[in-house]
Amino acid sequence: MKIVSLELTNFPPLKNLKIESLGSTVIIAGANGSGKSRLKEAIIQTLQGNPLMRLTLAATRNEERENYFSADSISVTQGVQNPTLTSYITSRRYGAGRFVGSLVQIDSNRNVANMSYSQVNWLGGDPDDSESQVNYYFNPFTNRWNDFMNYIHQKSAARDKKLADELKKNPKNGEQIVADFPDPLDKYKKIFANVLPGKTLQDVNPASPREFHYIQDGGSPLPFSSLSSGEQEVVKVLFDVARKDIRHSVILVDEPELHLHPTLAFKLVEELKRTGDHTNQFIFLTHSADLISTYYSSGDVFFIDSNQTNANQAHRLSDVLKNHEEVAQLMGQNLGLFAVGKDIVFVEGETSSIDRLTYHAIAQQFSPVLKVLPVGSVSNISALKAFENQIRSSIFGINIFMIRDRDGLNDEQVAELTKNGRIHCLERRHIENYFLDGDILFKAAKTLYLTTVNTSLTSDLIESELKRIAAQTLNFNLLQTSKEYLAFNFSLSIPNVKAVDGKSVDELQQNILDGIKLSLNELINGLDESKIKLWLKKEENRLSQLLKTDDWKKAFQGKLIFSKFCSEVLKEDPLRVRQAYVDIALKEKPEIFKDISDFMSRR
Numbered sequence: 001m002k003i004v005s006l007e008l009t010n011f012p013p014l015k016n017l018k019i020e021s022l023g024s025t026v027i028i029a030g031a032n033g034s035g036k037s038r039l040k041e042a043i044i045q046t047l048q049g050n051p052l053m054r055l056t057l058a059a060t061r062n063e064e065r066e067n068y069f070s071a072d073s074i075s076v077t078q079g080v081q082n083p084t085l086t087s088y089i090t091s092r093r094y095g096a097g098r099f100v101g102s103l104v105q106i107d108s109n110r111n112v113a114n115m116s117y118s119q120v121n122w123l124g125g126d127p128d129d130s131e132s133q134v135n136y137y138f139n140p141f142t143n144r145w146n147d148f149m150n151y152i153h154q155k156s157a158a159r160d161k162k163l164a165d166e167l168k169k170n171p172k173n174g175e176q177i178v179a180d181f182p183d184p185l186d187k188y189k190k191i192f193a194n195v196l197p198g199k200t201l202q203d204v205n206p207a208s209p210r211e212f213h214y215i216q217d218g219g220s221p222l223p224f225s226s227l228s229s230g231e232q233e234v235v236k237v238l239f240d241v242a243r244k245d246i247r248h249s250v251i252l253v254d255e256p257e258l259h260l261h262p263t264l265a266f267k268l269v270e271e272l273k274r275t276g277d278h279t280n281q282f283i284f285l286t287h288s289a290d291l292i293s294t295y296y297s298s299g300d301v302f303f304i305d306s307n308q309t310n311a312n313q314a315h316r317l318s319d320v321l322k323n324h325e326e327v328a329q330l331m332g333q334n335l336g337l338f339a340v341g342k343d344i345v346f347v348e349g350e351t352s353s354i355d356r357l358t359y360h361a362i363a364q365q366f367s368p369v370l371k372v373l374p375v376g377s378v379s380n381i382s383a384l385k386a387f388e389n390q391i392r393s394s395i396f397g398i399n400i401f402m403i404r405d406r407d408g409l410n411d412e413q414v415a416e417l418t419k420n421g422r423i424h425c426l427e428r429r430h431i432e433n434y435f436l437d438g439d440i441l442f443k444a445a446k447t448l449y450l451t452t453v454n455t456s457l458t459s460d461l462i463e464s465e466l467k468r469i470a471a472q473t474l475n476f477n478l479l480q481t482s483k484e485y486l487a488f489n490f491s492l493s494i495p496n497v498k499a500v501d502g503k504s505v506d507e508l509q510q511n512i513l514d515g516i517k518l519s520l521n522e523l524i525n526g527l528d529e530s531k532i533k534l535w536l537k538k539e540e541n542r543l544s545q546l547l548k549t550d551d552w553k554k555a556f557q558g559k560l561i562f563s564k565f566c567s568e569v570l571k572e573d574p575l576r577v578r579q580a581y582v583d584i585a586l587k588e589k590p591e592i593f594k595d596i597s598d599f600m601s602r603r
Contacts, residue, residue, distance in 0.1 A: 030304030433558030
């Protein structure tokens, strides 16, 4: 299930709040006292059967559509119980890997004061074989962490008993038995290593329950409590969510940035989004300017206005910040958030915040001090280039780098722009050109369950459809490259007038006019119709030849092709496809982003 709209009235301090068209990752911001916590309370209460607000839930699985909702969505009216929703929520029964279609709340109080470790029951069996309470994830987070630590020790004991029982039956088949009963801690070790590079989670001993221990860079074991408060918090949240293999659920996270460096907060959000193969909806209630600026142009960042009027107090930030991407505003709003010792990489893109997610995910593979910031149009990149040296010399400890599309550049221009090593021009035309690998697109489609809707989807079909769409854009590409050719080769030269002081005003004006005439004559000779016609034929042939190989993926207009492919073939939001694609590509085929990652790794 997924919340697609909500409305709350007369729920102090909220007087009138309405949000529609919620996506899969929603950021809700606001000052202290604006009503974020009350909004969270209203959502939780409504989904538990106390309808404090209007709410529309969309089905995300066929089971919900056919067996429960009997429709694509259901609506709750404020003050009126919806028996369909109540029946659905109370029908949830959760064992291992079966936490599907419910609500998870991660409240802001994540400080665990006292831990109580229970002795394991060696005959108690696997705790995942029994069902959890319907309201398991409605309970306070601190209680769940204590429960998790006892759970993981009991789980390990149950696995040891299963291994012992099976080995008694088949002592010669030990290797296969161990493979059949994997260590329950393995998935948590992977998460731990991913968010805390250089640190390795150690095995637990069910015979002697205690806090986790880890090893850093091959040293001696250290207790979990020796991690920073931020590191502990990230691990606790991710382990809590990973325990139940949550899918198709609404996950409310209050203040994800608490105690966290911006890089760690980004890692937490991105790691959470991967849970359940991107099937969950996340609603983050935050004060973090970094999270807001990272996700705002995805269209799902909302600001709660504490102004008590009858107007809607929820504002979609992408509608409010029309000029957010302008250079001056960018510098004023963002550079102040990050200080000494930062390498800042400005990235171009009309959908700059969305593009930033791609660049940020790549950057985090190499350096936690890299900060990726959107700059909007290519003209802003040019403006930054003009005064980046002054910025570096006036703001201590900041290094500035830039990445821009290859759109509109020839080899000479690229060489000139990149010669100082601070600007990187993509080897492909747009960032979207990196999202055209058929194998990875197919895996992204599987991850997003699109192959269950369209069973004919295969990697071969995807490659075929991509090329079909590319062929349809040949005219558009010819028009764009023609514009670039004309802009680069044919421009009016500024008249060059010498010895200005020794000339009269009339002589100066005549020299300017003569210079313009000379430039116009050169333009007319160069823009001879037959010459341009010959160039157009050559360019048409070049583009057609590109379509005979995979070279079109680098040179054609990737923005248009990727957008049309998501709309016509996958029938899915391009942002969701991109996020799944990046995760899979960085893990399985990182060479797709090689020129970007090489530039990032040199910082």
